[in-house]
Amino acid sequence: MSSKSELGEFLRTRRAQLQPADVGLPVFDERRRVAGLRRDELALVAGVSESYYTRLEQGASVNASKEVLDAIARALRxxxxxxxxxxxxxAGVVRKGGDRVRKPAPERVSETTRQLIEAFGDTPVIVLGRRSDVLAWNRTGHALFAGHLDPxxxxxxxxxxxxxxxxxxxxxxxxxxxxWRKKARDVVGRLxxxxxxxxxxxLLAALIGELVMHSPEFTALWxxxxxxxxxxxxxxxxHPLVGVLDVTQQAMTVPSGRGQRMVAVTTAAAGSKAALALLARATAETTVPTAASPEQARPARARSAS
Incomplete structure (x- = not known):
C-alpha cells in the first residue's frame, strides 16, 4: 500500500462528495467536468494555493503542517x-520520505489483559489486534462470534x-x-x-489484497x-443457539497494547439479556465443534444448531 496514493484517494473521494453550494461558493450555469468540487475550489475554501493542494493530493508534498491539514479538513467538512x-x-507520507519504518512486531496479549478479560465474567469479550485478528476471547465471546471455530x-x-x-x-x-451490510461497512471503515x-x-496489505480478490462486496465498499x-x-x-440478540459492541483501547482493542458486548433489551445468560450456560455445558477454515463454517453452524 502506498501512503501517497492512499492520501490522494482519500482527498479525491471527499472532494467529490461536496458541491460548491455546500461550501458557500456561487453556482454558475455551467457544465462541470468533475463530480463535486474542483481542486481550485477546494484550495480556495481551504485558503491554500491550488498548486500546493494539487501536489498534496498527488503525493508530491511531504511537509504539510497541522494548520494546513486542519484547513483542508474544515473545507472538506x-x-x-x-x-x-x-x-x-x-504522517505516513512523511515516513515514506524519511526514516525507515520497522516491521511490526508479532502481536501478543499481555497477562494483565488476560486478567481483565476474566474480570468480565460471562460478558462476551474479544481482543482484536491492529489488523482485526482475534488475539484472545473468553468463553462467551467465542460462542457469540465464532462458536463454529476452534476456541x-x-x-x-x-x-x-x-x-x-x-x-x-x-x-x-x-x-x-x-x-450484514452495516456490519460490513463498519469493518471496512476500521480497516x-x-x-x-x-x-x-x-500482513495488513495481504489481508486487503485477499479480500479484494475474493469479495466484490468488499471491493465496492473499499x-x-x-x-x-x-x-x-x-x-x-x-445466533443459532439462542436466537435474536440486540447487542451493543463497545471497543476500548488496550493500555500499552500497540493498537489492540477489547470489544465487550452488552445489551439493554430484556430478551437479549436472557439470551446472553442462556448462551453463557450453554457454553459452560457443551463442547463447541471446530472448523478448520471459513469455508467449513456452514456445516459447523448446522451441527451447533441441531
Missing part, C-alpha cells in the same frame, strides 16, 4: 474520525480468526448479523483507519474510502 485519518495518512485458535498466530475475513468470507458470520496508522504492514472509529456499535444478531 471532515468529522473527527476522518480528520484523524487524514493526519495519519499525511484455542487465537493462541496460534497462524490460525487466528480475522474478523474482516469472517465477515466477508464466512457463511456463519454473515448469517449472524441481520443488517481504512488501520491502513492510515500502519501503511507499511505487509473504493468508497470511508472510515469508521472504534467506539460503540449496535447490531441485531441472530
Amino acid at each position: 471532515l468529522d473527527e474520525t476522518e480528520r484523524q485519518h487524514l493526519s495519519d495518512l499525511a 484455542h485458535s487465537p493462541e496460534h498466530p497462524a490460525q487466528r480468526p480475522n474478523t474482516a475475513r469472517l465477515v466477508f468470507r464466512d457463511a456463519h458470520t454473515r448469517d449472524l448479523y441481520e443488517d 481504512r483507519m488501520a491502513v492510515g496508522r500502519h501503511p507499511d504492514d505487509p 473504493s468508497e474510502h470511508k472510515v469508521r472509529a472504534w467506539d460503540v456499535a449496535n447490531y441485531r444478531m441472530r
